[in-house]
Amino acid sequence: MGQSDLTQLAPPRPSSVDLKLFPPARTSVAVAAEDVEIPAVHDAVAEVRVIPDPILSSVRVSVVIPTLNEADNLRHVFERMPTEVFEIILVDGNSTDGTVEAARRFWPSVIVITQIGRGKGNALTCGFWAATGDVIVMLDGDGSTDPAEIPRFVAALLSGADFAKGSRFIAGGGSSDITTLRRIGNWSLAKVVNYIWGGQYSDLCYGYNAFWRRCLPFVTPDCEGFEVETLMNIRAARAGLRVHEVPSFEHERHHGTSNLDARRDGMRVLRTICAERVRP
Numbered sequence: 557m558g559q560s561d562l563t564q565l566a567p568p569r570p571s572s573v574d575l576k577l578f579p580p581a582r583t584s585v586a587v588a589a590e591d592v593e594i595p596a597v598h599d600a601v602a603e604v605r606v607i608p609d610p611i612l613s614s615v616r617v618s619v620v621i622p623t624l625n626e627a628d629n630l631r632h633v634f635e636r637m638p639t640e641v642f643e644i645i646l647v648d649g650n651s652t653d654g655t656v657e658a659a660r661r662f663w664p665s666v667i668v669i670t671q672i673g674r675g676k677g678n679a680l681t682c683g684f685w686a687a688t689g690d691v692i693v694m695l696d697g698d699g700s701t702d703p704a705e706i707p708r709f710v711a712a713l714l715s716g717a718d719f720a721k722g723s724r725f726i727a728g729g730g731s732s733d734i735t736t737l738r739r740i741g742n743w744s745l746a747k748v749v750n751y752i753w754g755g756q757y758s759d760l761c762y763g764y765n766a767f768w769r770r771c772l773p774f775v776t777p778d779c780e781g782f783e784v785e786t787l788m789n790i791r792a793a794r795a796g797l798r799v800h801e802v803p804s805f806e807h808e809r810h811h812g813t814s815n816l817d818a819r820r821d822g823m824r825v826l827r828t829i830c831a832e833r834v835r836p
Contacts, residue, residue, distance in 0.1 A: 611707045612640035615714065618689030618769070619706070622671070622679030623697040624649040627658040629809060632699035634662035638706055646697075647671050647683040655697075675780030676763075677787070684772055693766040698809035700733060701764040708802045709766035717800035718771050719792045721757070722764030728803030729759075741822045745786070745829065752833060753793040757801075760786055761825060764804050771797060782821045783828040790832045 619641050621633065637644070645667045646659045659666045669686055671679040684692055691713055695701050701722070712720035724731045734742075738761075746760035763785045767775060774795040775788045792799055 609638055609640055609707045611710050611714065612638050615691055615710060616642035616689035617691045617693060617706065617710060618642055618687035619644045619693045619695055619703070620647065620680060620683035620687060621645070621695050621697045622647045622649070622676050622683065623651060623655050623659075625651045625653045625655060626697040627651070627653045627655045629697060629699045630655065630658045630662055633695070633697060633703060634659075637663070637703040641693075641706070642689040643667055643687070645669065645683045645686050647679040647686075649674065649679055673780065677777045677779040677781055677784035680784055681777055684776065687769060690769055691766055692769055692772070694763060696763055700807050700809050702805065702807065705764070705802075705804055706766070708804075709764075712800040712802050713766060713768060715800070716798060718768055718797035719775065719799045720766040721759070721789065721792075721799055721801050722762050722804035723757075723759035723801045724762055724804060724806050725758045726801055726803050729805060731806035733806050733808045745822070745825055748829060749786070749790055749793070752829070753790060755789070755793040755799070757789060757793075757799075759801070760789055762804070762806065764806075765789075767792075767797075771795075779828065781824050783824040786825045787828050787832065790829065794832070 617640070619637070621644065623630075623646055644663055644665070646656070647669055648656055649671050656668050659668060667686070669682060671682045673682075680694055683694075691710060693706055693709060695703060695706075705722075709720040709722070723729050724734065742759065742761045746757045749755060749760055750757055761782075763782075765785070765788065771792075774797060775791045777784045777787045777791075779787050
């Protein structure tokens with residue numbers, strides 16, 4: 557399937573009239589961490605399988621995981637995955653380390669597709685349009701985002717949010733991976749976005765988010781790199797979607813080296829903000 561084929565599958569971007577279908581509220585409402593219990597981390601896969609959750613049983617949840625050579629990390633991802641998720645879509649960027657085989661071993665029903673372009677943004681877009689659930693959750697394949705937190709995000713959506721945004725910087729959130737430089741850059745860029753679009757984001761560049769599938773035409777990214785989270789957050793604010801922030805803890809990746817570069821990707825985020833500012 558080529559890029560043009562995927563474009564034909566996607567519905568057109570909504571008009572300004574269509575945006576009135578969603579509440580215009582801009583205020584971010586935090587979902588308390590203690591509202592949803594997160595199981596502790598253990599070593600054995602059999603011991604950490606998440607207890608069935610009634611929240612996830614009430615809605616079909618599609619989890620989209622972009623991967624590129626994450627075979628050694630997927631065990632940590634799937635052992636924390638709630639059993640009630642409707643489907644898991646792994647979007648692979650032509651891994652050479654057995655990522656696809658590992659995914660099928662840990663979660664036999666996983667849906668595997670190969671991305672048609674390059675980069676995290678393109679992979680997520682491919683996965684979003686392949687999802688068939690009512691709710692779409694975007695999750696990293698390196699183990700840094702905890703699948704056991706998914707009920708928090710779904711609870712925020714069921715309570716009235718259109719877009720549930722993970723935050724490391726509100727009560728109940730945190731990170732064992734972020735550097736001081738990235739923290740300062742994230743804070744500064746969030747201030748710019750909040751000023752331009754009237755949002756109240758506390759964490760602009762974190763990639764753990766969930767949203768109703770009906771909102772996909774509003775937030776679909778058309779970028780390749782790590783600026784994808786910023787782009788989606790900006791478009792959610794531009795569309796007037798109701799955004800609830802959810803506390804989330806970011807862990808260090810278990811194996812391998814991240815492709816994230818604070819200065820390079822920070823400039824990509826800044827260019828994305830400028831481009832969205834002038835986009836009609």
